[in-house]
Amino acid sequence: MKDFMTMYSNLVQNCFNDCINDFTSKAVSAKENSCVTNCATKFMKASERLGMRFQEANAAMMQGGGAPGK
Amino acid sequence: MKDFMTMYSNLVQNCFNDCINDFTSKAVSAKENSCVTNCATKFMKASERLGMRFQEANAAMMQGGGAPGK
Amino acid sequence: MKDFMTMYSNLVQNCFNDCINDFTSKAVSAKENSCVTNCATKFMKASERLGMRFQEANAAMMQGGGAPGK
């Protein structure tokens, strides 16, 4: 649960930082809006891919030079 | 209490990072000194303002699309 | 223990960020490799030096304007 919240908060902060740079107007522009959606979509896809690769690499490492018992 | 400490540590680290960039001399210069004071002053004023706006926005959100019970 | 893990993780992340910038090839290059080793070596030496200076400064501060009781 805590991991999910950290992930969620990171997502909000990162997409805000990357997409919202204009404070001359109050409203979120259409361009900013689509940036945020694309950012969130890409972030989720990247997390998924990184998670798979991470598990593979971790499993490989445990088989290779890792501890046998635990 | 922990929140206060985090805020305090952030304040020290941010004002140090922004204001202290000369390590050719040992002493904190007059210019660095006034930068640190202004940084701390402005940081506190900004925190206060952000806190007010945050609470307003949070209250508005809860009235708008939020959960009724809690 | 937790402090050691934080230090270790910081070391890995910092040296990775500073040394690995080429993703056109799969293999870690000789140059990247030596960068990582130098980074880790320098990081440890810097931590040691900072630790000593920190303790000295802390001790001096406690003697100077600090609380007498604790």
Added chain:
Amino acid sequence: MSFLGFGSRPQPTSAQKIAAAEQELEMVTDMFNRLTESCRKKCLPTDYREGELNKGESVCLDRCVGKFFEVNMKISEFMQSQQQNAMAGGGSGRIGGFGA
């Protein structure tokens, strides 16, 4: 969990309510700290020639909070739609057994 606007849920017990409230407080505090960090970087120049917030900085901070909330809302909706796609038919539409 009003800050995330995840909607209503079945009746919780008192202990669950307290746990949910604590978690919400922690979450809101974390969000406020992140918002502060982001808006400071976006709105305050780092030369600090004066301690006062000038007009431009103040307006920027106000808009920054508003836009941060909008982004948060948008991403909350996005996550809920993702969630609904993932467990279509199975669940209650809330994210990961959230809150109470």
Added chain:
Amino acid sequence: MSFLGFGSRPQPTSAQKIAAAEQELEMVTDMFNRLTESCRKKCLPTDYREGELNKGESVCLDRCVGKFFEVNMKISEFMQSQQQNAMAGGGSGRIGGFGA
């Protein structure tokens, strides 16, 4: 502590095993979060003109994970050699009373 590859140790009790497993999980989660942060910065441009991962980004992410693990391995070895120098003759070669 297989993620760090710190090798085998004397037989632990059950309680120690559970504590070590919890610590390992926390450590692996932290590493994954750091890896995610680093690889996102290295591989994803921040203009977000599309939501899909394109070919170049996908390949970059894959290689990023591989290289992150190699760096982690290399630094783990480095720390162990440091440790062995420091306590030559005294200990079991593990770092700082690690795990069980």
Added chain:
Amino acid sequence: MSFLGFGSRPQPTSAQKIAAAEQELEMVTDMFNRLTESCRKKCLPTDYREGELNKGESVCLDRCVGKFFEVNMKISEFMQSQQQNAMAGGGSGRIGGFGA
């Protein structure tokens, strides 16, 4: 709380002393981690052509620690004066019910 130099306080109990000492340790550790991060960025170039600290880097690190402490002291004083303004007449001059 000597690191922050917040001055003396009324007599605490043993349990309060222990809690305060633990909190102080956590605080000092956090400060050291932040100082390390800042001084590394200020003083060490990121190309790492050698593993040794050269003369310039060493001197820079030493001065960095000194200046970090000065900034910390200055901000501690600033916070105390803020505090005294805020609760003029009411309190003991310490910050937010700090320590013991």
